[in-house]
Each structure stands twice: as structure tokens, then as C-alpha cells.
Amino acid sequence: MKKQFPLFLLLFFAFTCHAVIAQSNDSINKISDERSFSGGLVVDTSGTMRLKMDLVISMLRSFVELNGTDDQVFLVTFTDSDNINIRQEMTTNxxxxxxxxxxxxxxxxxxxxxxxxWAAADYLVDSSKNVQGRYLILISDGDERASRVKLPDLVAKLKNENIAVYIMGIAEQKVETKLLDKIAKESGGRLFVPQTRPEVLETAQRIRQEIRSR
Structure with a gap:
């Protein structure tokens, strides 16, 4: 003879399981939010970016707004090797x-x-101690012309220091993806090529999620 459980017991059991799962997910999310990350925003300000600078600034604003309270971020702008500037040192502000x-x-x-x-990675390593994750976000059209450091040396440095590079490819006409894609993949990051402001916001959110899931 089969035993039948009263309906209220089945409902109580289902409710309890749901509550436990929800509490577990909340705990995981809380732990994720409490982790601190250090990273840099590396922005190409060469002439080929002129007509897309409004889109670049939108992306930077979006990412900063998504930062956690204890996340440390710095800002670098660059053109050639002699014009790489730390515009904002590491800060949570x-x-x-x-x-x-x-x-x-x-x-x-x-x-x-x-x-x-290379310069941004050096600064990141020197400025970030006792953090769970390091990253760089590069915004560029991929038109590499004058670097002194070789690509294999950069890739080795990023791997050794566990720095993931996420790249936002933005260009007036065409993003040169070959170099950008290699840097992103080799470092454990990813290349994105958004075209519109809504896509920029979505990309900023995806990058943040990926950084926190590393």
C-alpha cells in the first residue's frame, strides 16, 4: 500500500527548498559583490578615433557606473610610445x-x-596588491603603428601577471581586429565591437560580469 503525504507537507517542503536555493544564490552574489578588483581603462586618443570619441566616453562612463564600491580603477590615454599618460591614478572614487x-x-x-x-600592466602590478582579480580594458580601433615592445613579450607579461585584457573595438570605418583579438584571447579576455550606444552599455555590463566571474 502506497503512502500519501498530506498536501500541506508537500507545499511546505517545496517552499523550504525554494527558500534555501534563493538564500544560497543571494550568498553567492554577495560574495561576488564583496570581491575587490583592480583594473585600468586604456584609451586610444589618436586622430583616427576623433569621430568616435563620444561613443568612447559613453563606454567609459557606463563602466565606471557599474564599478563596485571597493573596485580600484585607473585611467590611461595614449597615442605613440612617448605619449602614454596616466590621467587618473588608481582610485575607488x-x-x-x-x-x-x-x-x-x-x-x-x-x-x-x-x-x-605594457605600461598600463606595469602600473597595475605596482599599484594593486592583495586583490582577487586584475584586468585592463582597452578602447581602440586596432590600428597599431609604432610600438617598441613586441607582441609575444606583451602576451607573456599579461599571462605571468594574470591580467585579462578586455577590448572594445571602436572605429570610424573598420576595426582592425587581428591584433586586438589575439591580445584578448591570449590574456584570457575578450574582444567586443559595439556599433551603437545601447550596444556600448550592454558591452560594459558583459565585461563587468566576465571580470567578476574569473
């Missing part, structure tokens, strides 16, 4: 970052993407 983002402007020089990432 969103207002400081936003102020510097508003003051980004186009500069002369032949683009040195590899050198800029």
Missing part, C-alpha cells in the same frame, strides 16, 4: 574618474597599442 573621462581629448602621434598596454 567614481567622481574623480568621471571628471578625467570628461577631459579626454584627441592628441597627435602614431598609435602604440602594445606599448600602452
Amino acid at each position: 567614481k567622481e574623480e574618474l568621471e571628471d578625467e573621462i570628461e577631459n579626454i581629448f584627441i592628441q597627435p602621434g602614431r598609435t602604440a597599442i602594445i606599448d600602452a598596454l
Whole structure:
């Protein structure tokens, strides 16, 4: 003879399981939010980016707004090897970052993407201690012209220091994806090529999610 459980017991059991699962998910999300990350925003300000700078600034704003309270971020702009500038040193202050983002402007020089990432990685390693994750976000059209550092050396450095590079490919006409895709994949990051402001916001959210899931 089969035993039948009263309906109220079955409902109680189902409710209890749901509550436990929800609490577990909340705990996981809380742990994820409490993890601190250190990273850098590396922005190509060469002449080929001129007509897309409004889109670039939108992306930077979106990402800063999504940062956690304890996340540390710095801002670098670059053109050639002699014009790589830390516009904002490592900070958790969103207002400081936003102020510097508003003051980004186009500069002369032949683009040195590899050198800029090398310099940003150096600064990131020196400035971030006892953190769970390191990353760089590069915004560029991929038009590499004048770097002194070789690509294999950069890739080895990023791997050794466990720095993932996420790349936002933005260009007036066509993004040169070959170099950008290799850097992203080899470092454990990813290349995105958004075309519109809504896509930029979506990409910023996806990058944040991927950084926190590493």
C-alpha cells in the first residue's frame, strides 16, 4: 500500500527548498559583490578615433557606473610610445574618474597599442596588491603603428601577471581586429565591437560580469 503525504507537507517542503536555493544564490552574489578588483581603462586618443570619441566616453562612463564600491580603477590615454599618460591614478572614487573621462581629448602621434598596454600592466602590478582579480580594458580601433615592445613579450607579461585584457573595438570605418583579438584571447579576455550606444552599455555590463566571474 502506497503512502500519501498530506498536501500541506508537500507545499511546505517545496517552499523550504525554494527558500534555501534563493538564500544560497543571494550568498553567492554577495560574495561576488564583496570581491575587490583592480583594473585600468586604456584609451586610444589618436586622430583616427576623433569621430568616435563620444561613443568612447559613453563606454567609459557606463563602466565606471557599474564599478563596485571597493573596485580600484585607473585611467590611461595614449597615442605613440612617448605619449602614454596616466590621467587618473588608481582610485575607488567614481567622481574623480568621471571628471578625467570628461577631459579626454584627441592628441597627435602614431598609435602604440602594445606599448600602452605594457605600461598600463606595469602600473597595475605596482599599484594593486592583495586583490582577487586584475584586468585592463582597452578602447581602440586596432590600428597599431609604432610600438617598441613586441607582441609575444606583451602576451607573456599579461599571462605571468594574470591580467585579462578586455577590448572594445571602436572605429570610424573598420576595426582592425587581428591584433586586438589575439591580445584578448591570449590574456584570457575578450574582444567586443559595439556599433551603437545601447550596444556600448550592454558591452560594459558583459565585461563587468566576465571580470567578476574569473
